[in-house]
Amino acid sequence: MIRIFVTGGTFDKTYDEIHGRLVFGDTHVSEMLQLGRSGVAVSVRTLMMIDSLDMTDADREIVARSCAQCEESRIVITHGTDTMVETARAIAALVRDKTIVLTGAMVPYAFGSSDGLFNLGSALSFAQLLPPGVYVAMNGQHFQWDRVRKNTATGVFERV
Amino acid sequence: MIRIFVTGGTFDKTYDEIHGRLVFGDTHVSEMLQLGRSGVAVSVRTLMMIDSLDMTDADREIVARSCAQCEESRIVITHGTDTMVETARAIAALVRDKTIVLTGAMVPYAFGSSDGLFNLGSALSFAQLLPPGVYVAMNGQHFQWDRVRKNTATGVFERV
Amino acid sequence: MIRIFVTGGTFDKTYDEIHGRLVFGDTHVSEMLQLGRSGVAVSVRTLMMIDSLDMTDADREIVARSCAQCEESRIVITHGTDTMVETARAIAALVRDKTIVLTGAMVPYAFGSSDGLFNLGSALSFAQLLPPGVYVAMNGQHFQWDRVRKNTATGVFERV
Amino acid sequence: MIRIFVTGGTFDKTYDEIHGRLVFGDTHVSEMLQLGRSGVAVSVRTLMMIDSLDMTDADREIVARSCAQCEESRIVITHGTDTMVETARAIAALVRDKTIVLTGAMVPYAFGSSDGLFNLGSALSFAQLLPPGVYVAMNGQHFQWDRVRKNTATGVFERV
Numbered sequence: 147m148i149r150i151f152v153t154g155g156t157f158d159k160t161y162d163e164i165h166g167r168l169v170f171g172d173t174h175v176s177e178m179l180q181l182g183r184s185g186v187a188v189s190v191r192t193l194m195m196i197d198s199l200d201m202t203d204a205d206r207e208i209v210a211r212s213c214a215q216c217e218e219s220r221i222v223i224t225h226g227t228d229t230m231v232e233t234a235r236a237i238a239a240l241v242r243d244k245t246i247v248l249t250g251a252m253v254p255y256a257f258g259s260s261d262g263l264f265n266l267g268s269a270l271s272f273a274q275l276l277p278p279g280v281y282v283a284m285n286g287q288h289f290q291w292d293r294v295r296k297n298t299a300t301g302v303f304e305r306v
Numbered sequence: 307m308i309r310i311f312v313t314g315g316t317f318d319k320t321y322d323e324i325h326g327r328l329v330f331g332d333t334h335v336s337e338m339l340q341l342g343r344s345g346v347a348v349s350v351r352t353l354m355m356i357d358s359l360d361m362t363d364a365d366r367e368i369v370a371r372s373c374a375q376c377e378e379s380r381i382v383i384t385h386g387t388d389t390m391v392e393t394a395r396a397i398a399a400l401v402r403d404k405t406i407v408l409t410g411a412m413v414p415y416a417f418g419s420s421d422g423l424f425n426l427g428s429a430l431s432f433a434q435l436l437p438p439g440v441y442v443a444m445n446g447q448h449f450q451w452d453r454v455r456k457n458t459a460t461g462v463f464e465r466v
Numbered sequence: 467m468i469r470i471f472v473t474g475g476t477f478d479k480t481y482d483e484i485h486g487r488l489v490f491g492d493t494h495v496s497e498m499l500q501l502g503r504s505g506v507a508v509s510v511r512t513l514m515m516i517d518s519l520d521m522t523d524a525d526r527e528i529v530a531r532s533c534a535q536c537e538e539s540r541i542v543i544t545h546g547t548d549t550m551v552e553t554a555r556a557i558a559a560l561v562r563d564k565t566i567v568l569t570g571a572m573v574p575y576a577f578g579s580s581d582g583l584f585n586l587g588s589a590l591s592f593a594q595l596l597p598p599g600v601y602v603a604m605n606g607q608h609f610q611w612d613r614v615r616k617n618t619a620t621g622v623f624e625r626v
Numbered sequence: 627m628i629r630i631f632v633t634g635g636t637f638d639k640t641y642d643e644i645h646g647r648l649v650f651g652d653t654h655v656s657e658m659l660q661l662g663r664s665g666v667a668v669s670v671r672t673l674m675m676i677d678s679l680d681m682t683d684a685d686r687e688i689v690a691r692s693c694a695q696c697e698e699s700r701i702v703i704t705h706g707t708d709t710m711v712e713t714a715r716a717i718a719a720l721v722r723d724k725t726i727v728l729t730g731a732m733v734p735y736a737f738g739s740s741d742g743l744f745n746l747g748s749a750l751s752f753a754q755l756l757p758p759g760v761y762v763a764m765n766g767q768h769f770q771w772d773r774v775r776k777n778t779a780t781g782v783f784e785r786v
Contacts, residue, residue, distance in 0.1 A: 199646075271431035595755040605666070606663075
């Protein structure tokens with residue numbers, strides 16, 4: 147059983163056609179798993195639904211504690227890309243004996259051409275095989291939390 | 307570096323609007339990797355572009371030999387789901403020291419709502435971590451080639 | 467009020483993922499009208515759900531009689547493109563005092579990149595303004611039933 | 627020959643994945659006409675690429691003068707929905723002998739599920755048949771410029 151924690155991010159942005167802007171509604175994770183015909187046993191829970199630029203230390207504390215307290219030892223977290231590495235650090239400070247994989251998207255899933263479905267397939271797979279640790283899964287790759295940064299000019303995650 | 311061998315299958319079917327039927331054109335794998343913002347170093351080669359129900363022993367021989375002879379030790383193969391397990395067996399009989407992951411799709415990628423992108427992200431990730439062996443990656447899961455079958459009634463791959 | 471008669475055609479083909487082929491299920495017309503945020507008062511009825519290459523004289527008789535007998539004087543018919551003109555002729559032989567617009571698609575709506583939504587918007591608009599007669603609305607244009615043919619090489623409807 | 631003037635609006639918003647926000651790039655009109663397999667002879671020109679809430683009187687002056695000065699007597703204008711009616715009024719004050727149809731979208735075309743393709747098919751069709759005047763084509767319907775308003779609560783255009 148893999149636990150999936152949803153925190154928002156570009157992954158889950160949708161278009162509010164009345165006000166003409168991007169907003170957060172319900173998560174698309176379950177719909178995406180269905181689209182991917184996923185057979186992985188998962189338990190999905192939304193912790194928050196925010197832009198990762200708006201995520202506070204208190205929010206990261208909630209994410210980290212949720213990872214520590216849940217029964218599952220393998221966890222996938224959907225998260226905005228801008229501060230994904232910061233949250234990974236906060237989790238790593240608290241949780242040491244679980245495999246925790248953060249992923250996200252550069253383009254909202256609700257846009258037809260999102261990288262979110264690719265990343266979700268990737269993150270779920272990495273979460274099944276990686277040893278305990280905190281990782282970022284983006285661009286089809288996995289990175290240890292303390293050896294990755296997002297290149298804000300290109301939008302690509304790089305090993306450091 | 308991961309080698310990707312393309313053999314066709316539902317994954318790559320497109321709609322021929324002049325004749326009103328499903329056909330094979332060029333593979334969508336590169337477009338899908340771009341959509342997924344994949345940063346994995348890959349080398350894509352199309353071996354054949356056929357429905358896996360039409361795949362002969364000679365075709366499987368070509369796939370297996372291509373796996374044996376290529377330089378890369380990690381390989382992803384896109385393949386029709388109907389005989390994916392048979393091809394996996396043919397490869398396993400010939401190649402023992404490489405990590406080879408077969409994947410496919412239940413719905414053509416050219417259809418908006420395909421599982422192909424999810425499966426490609428998943429297969430590429432499994433191929434990076436699994437020890438040598440021949441595997442099927444479908445439904446977000448990985449199976450050893452001799453412990454899986456496709457349930458033809460549900461379209462889901464099951465452990466046996 | 468505009469009556470919409472559904473007869474099938476490429477417009478409504480979907481992909482049967484268990485058997486790997488194109489089939490007819492329920493019509494997508496209502497979903498498409500919702501997607502287009504249509505405010506046109508319509509009444510949708512499925513007469514048949516077949517490939518227009520399989521349409522018999524008896525089927526065309528059903529379509530023509532349905533047009534003659536319904537209350538509405540403005541009608542849109544979704545139809546396969548291959549024999550759309552033949553059906554238009556059968557209707558024109560029977561119905562003279564109504565505005566009847568046949569439309570269809572070259573690519574199934576269920577494929578992300580269909581011309582169906584464009585054609586449906588076009589056909590509904592033509593049906594609101596054209597004088598009594600039987601017309602084909604394809605490629606953003608309208609044609610009188612006896613002055614059009616489908617160019618089977620290009621898939622485009624041409625004035626004759 | 628129909629002239630298409632592009633002014634921006636939701637129709638043409640795209641997602642800037644580096645900065646995580648909606649922006650204007652190139653227009654999607656030509657791509658949409660291609661998707662719709664449009665056979666209508668058109669000449670597309672971008673006048674501006676802005677949110678209609680940011681449109682000034684000077685901008686409307688440009689749109690109206692462009693309509694007056696172009697050779698074509700049938701014109702489609704893509705426009706944000708929020709001030710579409712205001713621009714229609716500005717055009718009507720200047721141009722009396724042409725058929726001018728404004729249209730737009732509630733959801734960006736770049737999002738998979740846009741009403742834009744439906745509206746474009748509709749607007750092009752209305753533009754071919756309506757007598758001289760300035761019209762709004764939304765929701766599959768056409769309205770004279772002085773008999774329509776956008777219901778900002780529902781996003782639907784209503785006759786007044």
